[in-house]
Amino acid sequence: MTAEAVAGPPTIAIAMGDPAGIGAELLAALLAAPDLRNAARFIVFGDKRILDAGAEVAGVDPAVAVAAVDAEFAPAVGRPLLVDLGHLGPDEVTPRTATLAGGRFATENFRHALRHAAAGKADAVFFTPFNKAAMRFAYPGYDDEIRFVRDAIGFDGPASEFNILENLWNARVTSHIPLSGVSAAITEERIVRALALCDRAMRAAGFATPRIAVAGLNPHAGDGGNFGREEIDVIAPAVARAKTEGFAAEGPFPSDTVFLRARNGDFDAVLTMYHDQGQIAMKLMGFDRGVTLIGGFPFPICTPAHGTAYEIAGQGIANPGASRAALSLAIRMARDAVKRSAAAA
Structure with missing residues (x-):
């Protein structure tokens, strides 16, 4: 039986x-x-x-x-x-x-x-x-x-909250906080913890090995430090650490294009740094x-x-x-x- x-x-x-x-x-x-x-x-x-x-x-x-x-x-x-x-x-x-x-x-x-x-x-x-x-x-x-x-x-x-559109997931590091507080709230520990939680939730939903893209915080993912250093000092080290812990994570990627890649099948999920960074993209793709x-x-x-x-x-x-x-x-x-x-x- x-x-x-x-x-x-x-x-x-x-x-x-x-x-x-x-x-x-x-x-x-x-x-x-x-x-x-x-x-x-x-x-x-x-x-x-x-x-x-x-x-x-x-x-x-x-x-x-x-x-x-x-x-x-x-x-x-x-x-x-x-x-x-x-x-x-x-x-x-x-x-x-x-x-x-x-x-x-x-x-x-x-x-x-x-x-x-x-x-x-x-x-x-x-x-x-x-x-x-x-x-x-x-x-x-x-x-x-x-x-x-x-x-x-x-x-x-x-x-954490996850936004889902068919087989595409959006996770986030920070959620209901003012935009002015996002940068200070982004730490390597929080990013790795968010990746781990996303991986666990997606496995519970049937994904064997969730492929998670990590979005940058700044325009063009910081453009090599020209538009901010969060990607260099915090986000990239977090992604590298997550990989050593067994998570299929990649990034950081510019947030204005990463959802296009995910929608086209390159990734199963996108981890964004703040609430609307992912919400806008997901709701535009399928609000109903x-x-x-x-x-x-x-x-x-x-x-x-x-x-x-x-x-x-x-x-x-x-x-x-x-x-x-x-x-x-x-x-x-x-x-x-x-x-x-x-x-x-």
Whole structure:
């Protein structure tokens, strides 16, 4: 009997995101898709009234089973289970607006999903888009999802966001910090650590030996020191060290051309020095298909790379492509992890 047969399909914990955007309509469409609902067990944390409103906008019937938060529940393949927290009604939502109520809704759902996975009851987490302003209203210490996940499950190991477009990945050394602080934050140790985390996450997603290009910081990768010395003093030594540690890393390369090479198949991933250096390139190549993976935690956490799209919420025109890709990645990574665990048992 195969490891997959022994383990069975994975379980995905799903958190409903900001209620004022397109998240509920996207989630309803995903839950109604036969291929997705038959590929895994889904347990959704949220409010059925919000999901029903989203289903009406999307014109679908997600046909979920419903359980109370204090009940015994177990999701089944083909029938998503909604744990109805009953904490927000549609009349309490201010459409297309970041609010404290919306932030509380999203943070509570996310916390439940994370702790469910941390307790070993789910193999991955997926969430529909959050609004960062609303999250800060509800959780003043909120910097980004990584900080929230650390606090929710008590994890202090290395973690990072990865942007993914089909088989092309983008990792980064620094993330949500001011651009004025990037140069000082780039160190050899941080670059090597980012490369190691990227390699580990990509192997968990099925890459045998991830080929990672490292972008420079300055124009033309510093042009031999004419436009800055970070490439010479920090980035190149980090790449050399990473190679000695067994990583398939190359660079530093000028950031204005490295994504062209990666898109053409020379590399599987690009490690950039700061947030928008990679985000702009990835979103230009496939905004409606991009995925964000929060890697480094004991389980994968996936979401579409786009935001709450307040400007089109409630119109029934939201494109589910990125959300479908994110949920599919969560299923695939969870399934592979379940197989590995079953084979090792």
